[in-house]
Amino acid sequence: MSDSLGFLVAVVFAEVVPAALFFYASYWAFSIRRALVSRIYRNHALLLGAVGVLVGIGTFLTYSTNQVVNVLFGVYYAALFLVIFGLVDSIIPVARRSDPLLRSIIGWERLRIPLWVDAFALGLVQVADYLFYNSFLNDLILPVVALSVFGVSGIAIVIGARRSGDPLLRGSLKWLGAVLVLSVLVFVAYATVSAIPGVSSYDVFYSYPALLVGAVYIMTAYALYKSARSLAPVTRLRLAEAEDTANPPRSQP
Amino acid sequence: MVGPPGIGKEALGYWFTHSGLTQGDFCLYVTRLSVKEVLQDEKGFGIETQQRVPLWCASDGGQIRYDVNDLAGLSFNIKEVLKQNSGRRARIVIDAISSLLMLNQPDTIYRFLTQLFSDIKQYDAVLLATLEEGMHQPQVLAAMEQLFDGVVEMRLYEEGLRVLPLLGVRKMRGSPPQPGYFNFSLTKNGMEISVHVR
DSSP, rough: OHHHHHHHHIIIIIIIIIHHHHHHHHHHHHHHHHHHHOOHHHHHHHHHHHHHHHHHTEEEEEEEESSSHHHHHHHHHHHHHHHHHHHHHHHHHHHTTTTTOOSSSSSSHHHHHHHHHHHHHHHHHHHHHSSSSSSSIIIHHHHHHHHHHHHHHHHHHHHHHHHOOOOHHHHHHHHHHHHHHHHHHHHHHHHHHHSTTOHHHHHHSSSHHHHHHHHHHHHHHHHHHHHTTTTEEEHHHHHHHHHHHHHHOOOOO | OOOTSSSSHHHHHHHHHHHHHHHOEEEEEESBBBBBHHHHHHHHHTTSSSSSEEEEEESSSSSSSSOOOOOOHHHHHHHHHHTTTTSSOOOEEOOOOOHHHHHHHHHHHHHHHHHHHHTTTTEEEEEEEEEESSSOOOHHHHHHHHHHHEEEEEEEETTTTTEEEEEEEEEETTTEOOOEEEEEEEEETTTEEEEOOO
């Protein structure tokens, strides 16, 4: 199934283009971070950008039979899980502050410490799973730990978004939700392509079937870009200047 | 001060209070946060909070308890502390208008502020309030801006591929209109402002 054109198309549309879009989304998150001064909002932007960088790198990760490379894959996924949880941990204080009643979100201040321990445990299990594949680790421990970290995180974010009085934050979180849904679809797309008769592991990443995964990746990157752009309202200076000239600032007598 | 969350409105409020305390003014800080949270924020901006602190009206840890459902109590408390310090210059920072607007009818807040301002004007006092951009209807923002003698806007602007935090003076009583924008940055010594040149 694979040929040189298929290889090129797959690399460009399933790896290079999505990665460039993820990095562009990160660029905007980091730019907004630089422009903000409040610690909690800067942390939120920083971690959103970090997620973009890691996911962008992830588009180049394919498959390997080399044990060392597989361990590096495990380290990558462990880092990704930790950064995603860090992002959640940075969103909750922002969501709490935008709640006019300033309510605690499921006691996050106390809950976050055991959840960080859980997230580190998830990272270790992930590395161990790549190091010496074990069905007990892979089928039982990994899903249970992942579900406990991200299940609670998901509930906290939904509650925070519902209580928030900031439409912009809600918009950013909606796009982030879209990123998560599309990330699941990336795995579904991989599974679907792998199940096609005659498609080898190589074809999944380096031939025309990779375009399906690439399309979902591009949508994911777009959703992350929208989430990054919604971190704060950014106005084009040229438009604002034109507006200013048309309506000079008012002053009271 | 009008601007999106995180841009530095609160930081300006902290520096405004800090500067007042340094000059011997009486300072009152009204916040819906706890004192502990505000002090943590101030520390992040490099503001020394060991020696001089304002009178706190906060949800927790302050001398006066901030209750979001008790506007009359809030107004009474502000007037009382001003009365007790009537011989001094006073600075008041209210970092809670947006949450009050979200929890009450705009008319109620408008009346509350109108009454509060008329009381404050009997003293040698300046009030600085912060308002979150994007959380209120434009007409509510416009109504609030009409109430104040000055409106300073802090916004993020996109210039090419850069995001710039700029400050603009929308109106200031007694001053001519100031078109254009100012760059601002928060340093260990406070806020530094320079004219923005493209």
